[in-house]
Structures are given as structure tokens and as C-alpha cells.
Amino acid sequence: MMHILLSRWRQGHRTLPYPKEIPALSERFQGLPNIQAERCKAGCEACVEACPTEAIRLGAGGPELDLGRCVFCPACVEACPEGAIAFTGDHRLATRTREDLILAPGADLRRAEALGGELKRLLGRSLKLRVVSAGGCNGCEVDVNVLGTLAWDLGRFGIQYVASPRHADGLLITGPVTRNMELAVRKTYDAVPGPKIVIAVGACAIQGGPYYKRDEQLGGASSVLPVDLFIPGCPPHPLTILDGLLRLIGRLEDEGRRIS
Template sequence: MIFHYAIKVLTYHTVDLTFKRGVAMNNIITNRLKQGYRTVEFPSSDIKLPATYRGRPVLNQEVSDEEVERVASVCPMGAVNPEDRTLDLGKCIFCGRCLKIEQDFIRFTTDYRMFALKREGLIIKDTLKEPDTKSKHLSTIKKLFGKSVNLREVCAGGCNACDLDINVLNTPVYDLSRFGIKFVASPRHADGLVVTGPVTKNMELALMKTYDAIPSPKFVIAVGTCAISGGIFKENEEVVGGVDKILPVDLYIPGCPPHPFTSLYAFVKFFK
């Protein structure tokens, strides 16, 4: 009798579980059909970001020295050099304080295409130039990893904003994997290292161990202002600074955080 009762209970729970799974699967299919195809064509001229988005800046060198000095005085990161009349995108956090005063020196566009292969490439006098992606060094990377590349991401400290926007690249909208680029859990399975946040002293050893565990040849990508220069944490005694203080960096992606389209564009140009 107990045996028959157990069979009935088991059968009931099995049927109930199967029914619930069927309902869940039906909801997934229904939602998918309602939402339709969500992956954005990329690259595409149809990508339009909101007018409030602060993208690639443009400098006006026709303004007076006094105006440049005034802009430099309100920049919390010291990204504006009044002597050279330049803007360092490796320090800029795109906070917009310079836009709150009357000035014509800096204007932010809605252009998300921003990256550099060298640190000095982020220091601009007019606007950020498109790097030469046909260089010998980059041609080797494209030849080795152009069809398939695995990345290991490490947050070396920071607020996690860059990590969240990198994670967004794996969603159906951006679909990073369609380009043969994906993130892996183990550095031993990776071809390169993606670093976010300032390198804190607590994370320095872990970062170095991760880098050493990646087989050669390999590369390093610094994502976000903190990873490039230390960002708002650069003066902290517990922060080493930008990634290039301890590791050779092959790709710099500015922003605080960089827009997912900015990172996607940089990855595609770098590898493809």
C-alpha cells in the first residue's frame, strides 16, 4: 500500500513538473516570437545614440588661452592640459563638468568609435584619430586570432560599471560571439587579457598570475579610464595605477564606462 502511494505521489510530481516546464518553455517561445530579431547589425550607419550621450570629443583650437584655462580649472581629473591645449581621453571620465560653464573648447559628439593602440594616442588636440589597424603588430594578432579569440576578463578594482557593460556584449543585442570573440573562465583557455578598474595593490598579484597563466603569444586590453590611468582612484595609496604600469597594453578603450558599442567596435577593429 505504501509502495502504491509512493508511486502516485511520484507520478503526480513528475506530471506537475513536466507541465510547469512545458508552460515555461511555451512562455519563452512566445516572448521570443513577440520580441523578434533583436541583434543589431554591426558595423552599421543606422546606429544612433541619444543626444545626451557623450562620445568622441572635438576640440576647438580657435578659442583663447583664457578659455582653455577656465575649462582646465573645472576638470576634476586634470585631463585638460592648458599649455598644450590637449585633452587626455585616458584621464577623462566624460563627466560633463566642462559643459556646465560657458566655453567652446570641448564639444562631445555622439560618436561611439573610440580606441587607441598606444597610450599617447589618447591625447588629442582636435579629435581622436582612427589608429592604423594594418600595422605589422596588429596584422599578426589578426592572423593568429582573427577567426576565433578567447578573452579572460579581470576586474582589478573599481566600481564594476565597465564589467557590467562588457557583460552586455554577450546579450542578443550586441552578440559578441558572432564575431568569434568570447569570454572564458580560465586564463589557460584564453588568448588575451581584458582588464577593468584601477590596479589595486590587493589585486596586483592576482592580475599578474592571471597574465602569466595565459599562453603566449597574448595581448592585454585596458577597458575604461580606471584601467588606463587609474581614474578617480589614481591618487589613492592602495592603487598601483593604470594597467600599463605593470603589463604591456595592446589596446586602450576610453570611457567611464565605455559604451558597449565602443567596446564592440574596438574589439572588431582590433581582431578583424
């Protein structure tokens, strides 16, 4: 027993100080894209042709990037001869609506806002989520589960994953919602007592991800249920997921400080 206590003392405090401090992210981290339309060549569609999920289209002001479709690969960056597209280290990607994920040149991303009224009062201090893997590759599932580990300690924010939908306040869905999972997703949602919320995590759960052309999937959670929070990525970083969850329940300000 003494060896165990001594080892624990040597380890010290392991929980990350987030949101008071932002953890250091890898230089390879692909965060919020930055589009510099003024660099684009007229008639050039290199980024559009390179994108594997059709996340880029040419608008009147230049390339528009759909974060809901984007798998955050560097294909568009490598294809652009003028360097008009780059990924930043900004992890704050979650939005409340699907339309807000369309990133136009020169426009700021409208980040997720807190639930309003009665929902915020009910869920702002205690949020229980039933995680549903609806046909994903387990990439998003892994990063969702990481939030329950010692370093992240999701429970300190009053957020917990629960085993039964009857104990939940909402669903956290990963995967593109395959046809084989459609009925299970609907039944799980129906089993959650109201009022309830739905959170779509990852490109698959938002729009089908790399599988968007496959007939075996339905194109994300919105095709089956009303979604209250969209968290893009393939997979999203745990920090991106946590940022979205805390914004949804009103526990973060724009500068990242925790609201008491």
C-alpha cells in the same frame, strides 16, 4: 511549449544589426570631444581647473585633452565661457597606444589599428578573453558583460569570454589595478598561453580614473602589463568597447563595415 514558440515568434530577431547599422545613441551620450582652440581666451584656464582628473592641459595650440584620464563628465564644457569644448556623439574612441589618447586641438584621433602578422592570423577569427576586474566600481564590468547578451551577441564575431586564463588569448582588464589585485593580475597574465594580448577598458584601467591620486591603486593596467588596446570612458559604452575589439582583430573598416 506552443506558448513558448509563439512568444519567440512574436519577439522576432533581437540582435542588433551592428556593424551594418549603428544603433541609435541617447542624446545624453558623451562621445569623442571636440576642441575648438580658436575660441579659447588667452590666459583662461577654466577647463583645466574644472577637470576632476587633470585630463586637460594647456598646450601651445590650446587645450589638450587626455582621453585616458577623461571620465567624460561635462565639467569642462560647463566651465568654458567660450564653448570651446563639446562632446560629440562619436563612439569610436579606442586606440592602440597610450600616446594616441592625447587629443590636441585640430588633430584627429588615431583610432585603433588591427593586430599585425601572426597575431592577426591567430586571433582574427577566434578571440578568447579572460575578464579581470582589478578593483573597479563595476561600471565598466557591467558594460563589458552587456556584450554577451542577446542584443549584442559578441560571439557572432568570434569573440568570447572564458572562465580560465589557460583557455584565453588575452586579458580584458577593468579597474585601476589595486595593490591587492596586482599579484592576481600578474598570475592571471602568466597563465595565458602565448602569444597573448592585454586590453584596458575604462579610465581606471588606463590611468587610474577618479582614483588616480590614491596610494591603494597602481594607475592602470600599463603599470603592471604591456597593453595592446586602450578603450577610454567612465564607463565606455558597449558600442565603444565592441568597436575597439573589432578594430583590433581587423573586422572593421573606418566607415564601420564588417570585413569578411
